[in-house]
Amino acid sequence: MTKRIKILFTIPNFDTAGSGRVVYDLIAGLDRTRFAPEICCFHGKGAYFETIKSLGVPIHFFEFTAPYRPFLSLPFRVWRIARFFKQHQFDVIHSWHWSSDFTEPLAARLAGVPFVYTKKAMGWGNRAWRWRSQLSRKIIAINTDMQPQFFSAMAEKVCYIPLGVAVDYFKPLPKRYTTPEGLVFSDTDFVVVTVANLVPVKGIEVLLEAVGMLDDARVKVLVVGSTESAYARALQDQYASEQVHFVGKQLDVRPYLAVADVFVLPTLSIGEGLPVALLEAMSSKRIAIGSKVSGIKDVLRLRTDLLFEAGQVSDLSSKIKRILEMSHKERGVLQKQMRLITLEDFKIESFVENHEKLYTLISK
Incomplete structure (x- = not known):
């Protein structure tokens, strides 16, 4: 042998x-x-x-x-x-x-x-x-x-x-309206989810400012990641509200992806290695938006229209608004493309x- x-x-x-x-x-x-x-x-x-x-x-x-x-x-x-x-x-x-x-x-x-x-x-x-x-x-x-x-x-x-990404573990998720800790959303809400290690390079404030610019009460945000850092605490102090929820670090992010209408990764210009959280969201058949930086560019290379300039609040806000205004059918087509990218390349x-x-x- x-x-x-x-x-x-x-x-x-x-x-x-x-x-x-x-x-x-x-x-x-x-x-x-x-x-x-x-x-x-x-x-x-x-x-x-x-x-x-x-x-x-x-x-x-x-x-x-x-x-x-x-x-x-x-x-x-x-x-x-x-x-x-x-x-x-x-x-x-x-x-x-x-x-x-x-x-x-x-x-x-x-x-x-x-x-x-x-x-x-x-x-x-x-x-x-x-x-x-x-x-x-x-x-x-x-x-x-x-x-x-x-x-x-x-x-x-x-x-x-x-x-x-383990595509059989992160498989298409049916849309849900509640989270494990009891947050409840309505079918008219538009839920934006981000999953990240909450450190400054992740640019979470860019996402929260972009949502604020929309001035639309239907848009809710879930931030999944440890809230123990000084950066995370500062974000909570400034942005936590009825519209923005910090749910802490989660070993299983699937219940949070299940409530998402769009997943956003707003990393700043230094870039990512290759963001697994983005792959997990896409494999779960969630529309993904990311900053135009190293790593994220590779994942979304076939859908560059979903990339925004790093740090540019107005650019990200317009991307989110575009998804928000899509018809149910248009979102469905895009969700299938997200899943297909992971199946073919990742x-x-x-x-x-x-x-x-x-x-x-x-x-x-």
Whole structure:
């Protein structure tokens, strides 16, 4: 029997679904006759961790990165990580860490294990990213802007693999008028939903100002995301009303997508990696509007009329108004197109298959 390729997936935590769901879907989809996945994270806390445990794969709790300072003892800390990698005889290490940390790929290099990382966001701007990239065997870019912006000098290392969505889990949802916490909408309301990690780059205030510009009491907004940050609290203080509801972080966003007439992602100009929340909404047969930035442009490339200039309140307001004024039939046609885009370009099966090809290639 051919030896299975032993892959270690590293990720700091499973505090939210986010990247955790992507890692879950990837591991769940791997052919277990050919691949033996394991997970390494810093701790077993987090709302999504119980879901991860259901995969039934080995999970290690280990600090797979090291602080840079003090520099004098850094080699010893990196060697400790390398010993862990070597002890478990991994064939591939795939990092889902958001950070520019270079100690993890350096440890993998010392252990003789091929290292690949997924570039999840559009942040850059320090030398550590270059070192992390140079120490990697391969880099996975999840949108089409990453290679020319970040990796033009090392294009041979870069694989373009857009994220995927589980289309059988996020399937067309019948329209609902209530949420799990008891918010009730009428059939004359027009519900706008956004799902995001509530940090300034997400531009939620642009959406709320755009809705305010409409001056239409029928338009209601649901903001799904943790309300614990200073930014989120400031948004609540300024915008929460009978028309705008903040419902907090939700592990299962489907009940909120079910009430949506339109889904909006108003990310500012720095852009996204590839917004899974947008894919989930579209796969659920919801009309999606997004800012014209990295990542979102890839998802809506076939419907550029649903893109608006990042940060432009009036542009977004006009896009929402256009959907609001559509007939039921016109909305139905557009909803079908949203679902079709995910089926043709962003199915989780294609995402998994492309990773399997990469792991097979670099483990030889």
